Amino acid sequence: MSSGPPTHGQPMNGGEALIKSLELEGVDVMFGLPGGAILPVYDPIIDSPIRHILVRHEQGAGHMAEGYAHATGRPGVAMVTSGPAATNIVTPLCDAFMDSVPMVVITGQVPYAAIGTDAFQECDTTGITMPVTKHNYLISDARDIPRIVREAFHLATTGRPGPVLIDVPKDIVDPKNPRSALDWYWPDEVDLPGYHPPSKGEPEAIRKAAELILASERPVIYAGGGILKARAAEALRELAELCDIHVVTTLMARSAFPDTHPLALGMPGMHGNYTAITAMQQADLLIALGSRFDDRVTGRVGAFAPEAKIIHVDIDPAELGKVRRPDVGIAGDCRLVIEELIEALRELGGTPAQPDRSLWKSTISGWQETYPLTYEQSAPGELLKPQFVLETLRDNTPDDTILCSGVGQHQMWASQYWRFQHPYTWVNSGGLGTMGFSVPAAIGAKVGRPDRMVWAVDGDGCFQMTAQELVTASAERIPVKVAILNNAYLGMVRQWQEMFYEERYSEVYLSPDLPDYKMWAEAMGCVGMRVESPEEVLPAIEKANSINDRPVVIEFRTDASEKVFPMVPAGASNDDVLTFQSQFGENH
Amino acid sequence: MAAFETSGEKLHLLSVLVENKAGVLARVAGLFSRRAFNIHSLAVAPTEDAKFSRITMVVDVESAPLEQMVKQLDKLINVLSITELSPEQAIQRELLLVTVDAEAAVRGQVIELVQVFEGRIVNVGHEQIMVSLEGAPDKLDDFENLLRPYGISAIQRTGRIALPRLHN
Numbered sequence: 001m002s003s004g005p006p007t008h009g010q011p012m013n014g015g016e017a018l019i020k021s022l023e024l025e026g027v028d029v030m031f032g033l034p035g036g037a038i039l040p041v042y043d044p045i046i047d048s049p050i051r052h053i054l055v056r057h058e059q060g061a062g063h064m065a066e067g068y069a070h071a072t073g074r075p076g077v078a079m080v081t082s083g084p085a086a087t088n089i090v091t092p093l094c095d096a097f098m099d100s101v102p103m104v105v106i107t108g109q110v111p112y113a114a115i116g117t118d119a120f121q122e123c124d125t126t127g128i129t130m131p132v133t134k135h136n137y138l139i140s141d142a143r144d145i146p147r148i149v150r151e152a153f154h155l156a157t158t159g160r161p162g163p164v165l166i167d168v169p170k171d172i173v174d175p176k177n178p179r180s181a182l183d184w185y186w187p188d189e190v191d192l193p194g195y196h197p198p199s200k201g202e203p204e205a206i207r208k209a210a211e212l213i214l215a216s217e218r219p220v221i222y223a224g225g226g227i228l229k230a231r232a233a234e235a236l237r238e239l240a241e242l243c244d245i246h247v248v249t250t251l252m253a254r255s256a257f258p259d260t261h262p263l264a265l266g267m268p269g270m271h272g273n274y275t276a277i278t279a280m281q282q283a284d285l286l287i288a289l290g291s292r293f294d295d296r297v298t299g300r301v302g303a304f305a306p307e308a309k310i311i312h313v314d315i316d317p318a319e320l321g322k323v324r325r326p327d328v329g330i331a332g333d334c335r336l337v338i339e340e341l342i343e344a345l346r347e348l349g350g351t352p353a354q355p356d357r358s359l360w361k362s363t364i365s366g367w368q369e370t371y372p373l374t375y376e377q378s379a380p381g382e383l384l385k386p387q388f389v390l391e392t393l394r395d396n397t398p399d400d401t402i403l404c405s406g407v408g409q410h411q412m413w414a415s416q417y418w419r420f421q422h423p424y425t426w427v428n429s430g431g432l433g434t435m436g437f438s439v440p441a442a443i444g445a446k447v448g449r450p451d452r453m454v455w456a457v458d459g460d461g462c463f464q465m466t467a468q469e470l471v472t473a474s475a476e477r478i479p480v481k482v483a484i485l486n487n488a489y490l491g492m493v494r495q496w497q498e499m500f501y502e503e504r505y506s507e508v509y510l511s512p513d514l515p516d517y518k519m520w521a522e523a524m525g526c527v528g529m530r531v532e533s534p535e536e537v538l539p540a541i542e543k544a545n546s547i548n549d550r551p552v553v554i555e556f557r558t559d560a561s562e563k564v565f566p567m568v569p570a571g572a573s574n575d576d577v578l579t580f581q582s583q584f585g586e587n588h
Numbered sequence: 589m590a591a592f593e594t595s596g597e598k599l600h601l602l603s604v605l606v607e608n609k610a611g612v613l614a615r616v617a618g619l620f621s622r623r624a625f626n627i628h629s630l631a632v633a634p635t636e637d638a639k640f641s642r643i644t645m646v647v648d649v650e651s652a653p654l655e656q657m658v659k660q661l662d663k664l665i666n667v668l669s670i671t672e673l674s675p676e677q678a679i680q681r682e683l684l685l686v687t688v689d690a691e692a693a694v695r696g697q698v699i700e701l702v703q704v705f706e707g708r709i710v711n712v713g714h715e716q717i718m719v720s721l722e723g724a725p726d727k728l729d730d731f732e733n734l735l736r737p738y739g740i741s742a743i744q745r746t747g748r749i750a751l752p753r754l755h756n
C-alpha cells in the first residue's frame with residue numbers, strides 16, 4: 001500500500017481506503033488503541049508509512065492529538081474502537097471543541113446492520129459526540145470513505161477549527177465482508193453546500209474599525225486563541241507596533257505576542273495581572289481579535305470594560321454579539337482582517353493621525369510598577385514556592401521550549417510566570433479546563449515538534465489522572481519532561497474553599513507522598529527525581545534538560561498554602577480584583 | 589444570510605433549508621436544547637428537491653436572542669439557509685385533529701361550529717366526534733377555544749408549515 005498513490009478505480013477494501021485517505025491528507029502520525037470493531041482498520045496500518053502511537057488509555061490518544069495540533073497547527077488524528085473506547089475519547093473531543101483545536105477522531109462501530117440492537121460494545125457515538133464536535137459522520141457505505149475523510153479534514157482545519165469524528169461500522173472496512181469493497185477514488189474538492197466560513201472582512205467594517213482605532217485615546221488589543229489558529233501572530237505584532245497599542249493575551253493566546261515586548265501586558269482575566277485587567281476595564285476601545293469574551297476574562301459581564309467601544313473580529317459569526325455587542329463586528333479570518341486593517345490604517349494616515357496617548361501609556365506603566373506579579377519567597381527550611389520553581393524553569397530552558405500545563409493553580413502560575421517569546425509554545429486546556437491534559441498533550445506536542453524541548457507543568461491531582469501515558473512515552477521514546485508541583489492538594493479547589501467557604505476543606509487533600517511520584521515515574525520507564533529545597537531546583541532541572549532518551553519526571557514539593565493572585569472572584573467585577581498587594585500589604 | 593434583529597415579538601417563524609441526511613433533525617434539536625433555546629413548534633419534510641428538507645420552526649426568542657439562534661443554526665454543516673418569515677410575508681398552515689364530547693343534546697351545536705370553520709368530521713362515536721381542521725394558526729386557536737366548553741378529550745396539532753407569499 002505504501003508504494004505510491006493507488007490509481008483511480010483500483011479495487012480496495014474500506015480499511016485500506018481509510019488509511020490511504022489519511023495518508024493523502026498528509027497524516028504522519030496517529031494516536032490510538034485497537035479493539036474489536038476497529039480491527040480491520042488496524043491491519044493496513046502495518047503497511048502504512050503513518051506512525052501509530054499506542055496509548056494506554058483513549059483519553060490519552062485524544063489529548064495527544066490535541067497537543068500535536070496545538071504545537072504544529074496540523075490536525076491531530078486519533079483512532080480508537082467502539083463503545084467504551086469511544087466514550088473514553090469524549091473528554092478530548094469536548095476539550096478540542098471548546099478550544100477550537102483541529103482534530104480528526106476515528107471510532108470503530110458495530111456492523112451497520114447491528115446498529116440499534118445493543119450489540120456488544122455498541123454505543124451511539126455520533127449521538128453522544130454531536131454537541132462536542134464541529135461535525136460528525138456515521139459512514140454507511142464503504143464508497144463514501146474517501147469523500148468523508150476529505151470532508152472531515154477540511155472541516156477540522158478551516159473556518160473555526162475543531163474536532164470532527166468519523167464513526168466506522170466494522171462491516172464496511174472488513175475485507176471479509178462484501179460491503180467493504182470499493183473502487184478507489186480521491187475527490188478533488190469537497191462539496192459542502194451548507195459550509196461557507198468567512199475569510200476576508202467587509203471593507204466597510206474594516207474602514208470603520210480603522211477609524212475607531214485612530215480616534216481612540218485608551219485602546220487595548222484583546223488577543224485571543226484565534227490569533228494562533230489563524231497564524232496571525234506576526235500580523236498582530238505589526239498592528240500593535242503600527243498603532244503603538246498595548247496587547248493582552250488571553251490564556252488561549254499566550255505565546256501569540258512576545259511577553260518581552262514593551263507593548264505586552266500579559267494575561268487578563270480571573271488570574272490575570274492587575275495591569276492587563278485594569279487596562280481593559282478602563283479602555284475606551286477594545287480590539288478583540290479571535291477572542292470570545294469568556295466569563296473568565298470578563299468577570300461580571302455587565303461591569304466589564306464599561307466605557308469601551310468594541311471592535312470584534314472572529315471567524316465564527318456567532319461569536320459576534322454573543323456576549324457583548326460590538327460597535328464594529330467583523331466576521332473573518334484574523335490574519336486576513338488584521339492585514340486589511342493595517343492597510344486601512346495606513347491609508348487613513350496611520351499613527352500620526354492618532355490622538356496623543358502619552359497619559360494612557362504612563363498610567364499603564366504606573367500600574368505595572370505598583371502592581372507587579374509577585375509572591376513571598378520561602379524562608380529557609382520551608383517548602384518550595386511554586387512560583388520560584390517556575391521562574392527557575394523558565395530561566396533555564398530554551399526560549400522556544402514548548403510549555404504544557406494541566407488545570408489548576410499550577411496552570412495559572414505557569415501562564416503568569418512564563419515569558420513566552422514564540423508562538424505555539426503554550427499548550428493548554430482553556431475552555432474545558434481538563435485535569436489530566438498536560439502529560440498526554442506534551443507527548444503529542446513532542447511527537448509533532450521533536451526538535452523542541454517540551455516541558456509539562458502539572459499538578460499532583462492532574463498527574464494522577466493521565467500519568468499512565470508516560471508508559472507510552474517511554475515505550476515510544478518520546479522524551480518529554482514533567483514538573484509536578486506537588487502541593488498535596490487539589491490546590492485550586494482548596495484556594496476557593498479557603499477564600500469562599502471559610503477554610504472548610506472538603507475532599508481536597510491528596511497527601512504529599514501517596515503515591516510516591518519518583519518511584520511511579522521510574523516504574524513507567526522515566527527518570528524520576530524529587531526536589532524539596534530551593535538549592536536542589538536548578539540542578540534537577542539541568543539534569544532533566546540533559547536527558548534526551550527517555551521521559552523525566554521531577555516532583556517538586558511545594559507550599560500548599562500558596563494562593564494564586566491576582567484573583568477576580570467568580571461573579572465579581574474586574575474592578576474588584578484582589579492582588580497580592582491588596583491582600584498582604586504594600587510593604588511586601 | 590441577513591442578520592436578524594429581535595423585533596420584540598416572542599415567537600418567530602424560521603424556514604430552514606437542510607440537507608436531507610440522517611441525523612439532521614437530531615442536530616437541530618440538540619443544538620436548541622444545548623443552548624437553552626426553545627422550539628415552539630416544528631415541521632420537517634423533504635422539499636421539491638429530494639436532496640433537501642425544509643424545517644419550519646416557530647421559535648421562542650424570549651429564551652435567547654433570535655440572532656444568536658440563527659447564527660448557531662447556520663453553523664451546522666448540514667444547514668444551507670435560514671430565512672425568517674414575517675407573518676405578513678408568509679402563508680402559514682397547521683392541521684388539527686380533535687376529539688370532542690358531543691352528546692345528542694349538544695351535537696347539533698358542535699356540528700354547526702365545525703361547519704362555520706369549514707372543518708371536517710372524520711370519525712363519529714356514540715358520545716364523541718372527531719374533527720379535522722386545516723388553516724392558519726389563529727383560526728385553529730379560535731376553533732379550539734370555542735370547542736373547549738363542550739369537552740375536548742384529545743387534541744393534536746401539527747407543527748406550523750409556511751412558505752413566503754408570492755410577489756405580484
Ligand SMILES: Cc1ncc(C[n+]2csc(CCOP(=O)(O)OP(=O)(O)O)c2C)c(N)n1
Pocket residue numbers: 406407408409410411433434435436458459460461462463485487489490491492493
Ligand atoms: C477532570 C476535572 N475534574 C475536576 C476539575 C475541577 N478542578 C479544577 S482545578 C482542580 C485541582 C487540580 O489539582 P492539581 O492538579 O493538584 O493542581 P493544583 O491546583 O494543586 O495546582 C480541580 C479538582 C477539573 N478542572 N477537571
Ligand SMILES: [Mg+2]
Pocket residue numbers: 459460461485486487488489490491
Ligand atoms: Mg495540587
